[in-house]
Amino acid sequence: MSRSSTLLASFGISQFGDFVYLVAINVYLYQLTGSAAAVAGLWIIGPLAALLTKFWAGSVVDRADVRRWLIGTDLVRALLVALIPFLSSLPMMYLTLFGLAFVKAFFEPAAIRYLTQMIPESGRKSFNAYRGLITSSAFLIGPALAGLLLLVATPDVAIWINAGSFLVSGVLLLTLPSVSHATLSTVRLSDIRTDWRMVSRFSRTNWFVSRIYLVGILSMSLALAMDAQEVVFLQTVVGLTATDYGLLISITGIGSVLGGLTVARFANRLSLKTLLVSGYLFVAIGYLMYATAGSFLIVTVGFLLLGFFNAFAGTGFMTFYQNNVPQALIGRFTSLYGLGQSVIQILLILAIGFTGDLFPLRFSIIADSVLLSLLSLILIRHVLQPDKEAFFRDDRRPNKFRNT
Structure with missing residues (x-):
């Protein structure tokens, strides 16, 4: 098995x-507590852990052997997940889930850095396309598998399967080489301040890269805010049933898989500009159709566009980011910008929920989709600038930032 195949498998x-696990933990917690509020608390833990860790997680990751770090986080997550069925109190459950979110805050920048180091620039577009395809397939098949397991077994079994998946992932990573022999030393407060200044300096001197990245994460945050109100909007405003909603989710998943297959098949023929422009343009159109829809058919077309072209936007965005942020800085860049993204996501989710109480929910969703469309047009305008062509080549990196 090749290195890229092993990474994809892991x-x-x-x-x-x-x-x-996502399905099983919600069912398990509801069975344990009988409280919808306790289940809702799950969605607070992740952003809270992110706020407490992302401002310094990248400083640790960029000073470590990321392969060992990834293996370690997989093993810790496997242990914590395996313990969940043995917990009987809500505080202990939340504490364990917070530990999982805490570890994940380190896993994400470490994964980005390791992938960037392992996959050469000429192969990143194709790799990211296949990774997106796997994510789409997991989104479609994972919940269905969880539902089947819950029919024939208990939530405990589904949770232990997730623990086993982390173990298998860690074992696969053991077969891959280390790409850095960095030794993690104690990270002091002064180191974190230096890292903040370093990321700030890179952002100022490479403002075009930072601007594309900022617009991208703002767009993702707006999409998440709309997704948080999706069930309520479709059932109370559009008038769809729970069955309709389940069908729409399946249709979106199928669209995502088809989009992932298309990008993976034609990755070497589709330029970064094509992926970014087509992806963000049609995703924006999909959200506008969703926001203004009055029937199941219009929502279905909008969701198909979202599912299909998210694969284009995601592959293009990730490849652009990996090609233009230096490997030695990418962990800190990911974490620090991720901290801002977490804050923005929380504020937008609260804002759309709050305005939904003051104004018709349709108004809030349309306003959000219009703002997302404007951001998409801004990104497309930047991408199409003739003098920025070097930033979108697959085989070279335009910036020469070295002071890391």
């Missing part, structure tokens, strides 16, 4: 486990 297996 991350893919853990992602399938994550989607099984």
Whole structure:
């Protein structure tokens, strides 16, 4: 098995486990407490852990052997997940889930850095396309598998399967080489301040790269805010049933898989500009159709566009980011910008929920989709600038930032 195939298998297996776990943990917690509020608390833990860790997680990751770090986080997550069925109190459950979110805050920048180091620039577009395809497939198949497991077994079994997926992921990573022999030393407060200044300096001197990245994460945050109100909007405003909603989710998943297959098949023929422009343009159109829809058919077309072209936008965005942020800085860059993204996501989710109480929910969703469309047009305008062509080549990196 090639290195890229092993990487895809490692991350893919853990992602399938994550989607099984996502369904199982909600069912398990509701069975344990009988409280919808307790289940809702799950969605607070992740952003809270991110706020407490992302401002310094990248400083640790960029000073470590990221392969060992990834293996360690897989093993810790496997242990914590395996313990969940033995917990009987809500505080202990939340504490364990916070530990999982805490570890994940380190896993994400470490994964980005390791992938960037392992996959050469000429192969990143194709690799990211296949990784997106695996994510889409996990999104479609994982919950269905979880539902089947819950029919024939208990939530405990589904949760232990997720723990096993982390173990398998870690074992696969053991077969891959280390790409850095860095030794983690104690990270002091002064180191974190230096890292903040370093990321700030890179952002100022490479403002075009930072601007594309900022617009991208703002767009993702707006999409997440709309997704948080998706069920309420479709059932109370559009008038769809729970069955309709389940069908729409399946249709979106199928669209995502088809989009992932298309990008993976034609990755070497599709330029970064094509991926970014077509992806963000049609995703924006999809959200506008969703926001203004009055029937199941219009929502279906909008969701198909979202599912299909998210694969284009995601592959283009990730490849652009990996090609233009230096490997030695990418962990810190990911974490620090991720901290801002977490804050923005929380504020937008609260804002759309709050305005939904003051104004018709349709108004809030349309306003959000219009703002997302404007951001998409801004990104497209930047991408199409003739003098920025060097930033979108697959075989070279335009900036020469070295002071890391």
